[in-house]
Amino acid sequence: MSFKYMPVLRSRENEKRAFKNFFDNKIFSSNTIIPLIEIIQYSPNRKNTTDSKLPEEIFEESYVNEFKNYDFPIIVDIPMYIDLNSNIKQKYKDFLSEMLSNSNKKTPSKRLIYFNKLSKLKNIIPVVSYNPNAPYPLKTISTQEKYLRTNFNKIAFRVFVNINTITHILNEVEQSITSEDILILDLQDDDYKETKFNTLFQKIEDIKTSKKCKTIILNTPITEDIIKKNKNVQNDCPINAIDNSIVFSYKSFGFDAFGDYAGIKKYLGPDNNGNNYNPPVTYNIFYAYHQNKYIKFKSQTINASKPVVAPSITKSKCWNMYGHTHHKNCPGCIEINNKSIDTSKPGNWGTWQAINIQHYIYTMNDFL
Incomplete structure (x- = not known):
């Protein structure tokens, strides 16, 4: 192996x-x-x-x-x-x-x-x-x-x-x-x-x-x-x-080798008494490999709809550092780009957890 x-x-x-x-x-x-x-x-x-x-x-x-x-x-x-x-x-x-x-x-x-x-x-x-x-x-x-x-x-x-x-x-x-x-x-x-x-x-x-x-x-x-x-x-x-x-x-x-929790918190979340409430995203932490940093992006309210975080990411410097090839092939970045274009489906915390995992793991595979 x-x-x-x-x-x-x-x-x-x-x-x-x-x-x-x-x-x-x-x-x-x-x-x-x-x-x-x-x-x-x-x-x-x-x-x-x-x-x-x-x-x-x-x-x-x-x-x-x-x-x-x-x-x-x-x-x-x-x-x-x-x-x-x-x-x-x-x-x-x-x-x-x-x-x-x-x-x-x-x-x-x-x-x-x-x-x-x-x-x-x-x-x-x-x-x-x-x-x-x-x-x-x-x-x-x-x-x-x-x-x-x-x-x-x-x-x-x-x-x-x-x-x-x-x-x-x-x-x-x-x-x-x-x-x-x-x-x-x-x-x-x-x-x-x-x-x-x-x-x-x-x-x-x-x-x-x-x-x-x-x-x-x-x-x-x-x-x-x-x-x-x-x-x-x-x-x-x-x-x-x-x-x-x-x-x-x-x-x-x-x-x-090294391991981690794929760009998300090692946290199972509270019980909430069986409530499956999954709130809107107020911010997201996006991994920037070139700086080896996690960048915080806050959601914006567009047309008085739900908070949307994707446009903040796709307009950033760290996003542009990845380049077109990465954005075209990274499953996480593809979803971020789609949500930046169509802000009617901003995604909840669970959705963004999956996006962050996909972006982080693909980035590791791309650069290591």
Whole structure:
């Protein structure tokens, strides 16, 4: 496997739409990108929750039948790091609680059992991981690896930067990982430039050298906290607090590739008591590769209609820096340009989330 970038996408409808668009355009068939899909619900687009199908049947219908259409490697995680006490949608809590039940006992958790439902697909790489918000149970990594290794040739190991436990966990990883596998260091909200991580990076590089595995550093440049603290940034100005420098520096820290959340916040959104309200867009954050900055654009009200953000982007300097060829081929830019011309359909937050993902991933594929 040869790749430079790992976008993390969740199993939600807008991200699924962006994923399919890239499949249709053969973006994921290149050697540059390997996606990681976080499955956070039984189905991203199932409307009828009262039918007679069992949850495992819904899961298989949703993911096995979809992933079998793809001819490129896909890393798949049923994430264990999400705080189930936080204000996220109940359907995510219900699914993840069920998947993680019994995860620290001798019998396999549903998470592992459901992974095996994907084993008939040769392009799937399951993730071995743990809950970084709780004490680490010994041999969690090795137990999962042994269970999954029977049916999967390639496995991804996802570890987190808890300085108190990471050395022991990496020793466990080193005993299990092979040259076919991938080691993902998830920084979460930490700053990778902090010197306290130097020893950790060296340990991972040592594992890579001895085991011949691939290594990825997973960054979270856009956080909810940064967005809140920078709400007063003016139109067509960069949000300098968003640090995306890892795009150009990951190799200097010994990693083969970097990952992030594909140009959007790592945020599942509040529960809203089941309300699916998706408000109009008041601003958008557009990635400008040439500056390696996220530029904030505010919506305008045109002809007293809904707020429209696309014209602010297409009139900007950073838009013009991409050039005609990129605008003609980038799925995200095509949608932005269309919405700039026809302002009657400005799009809501979900629509713009998919647009930003498509623009960011296409840009990475274009320039890396």
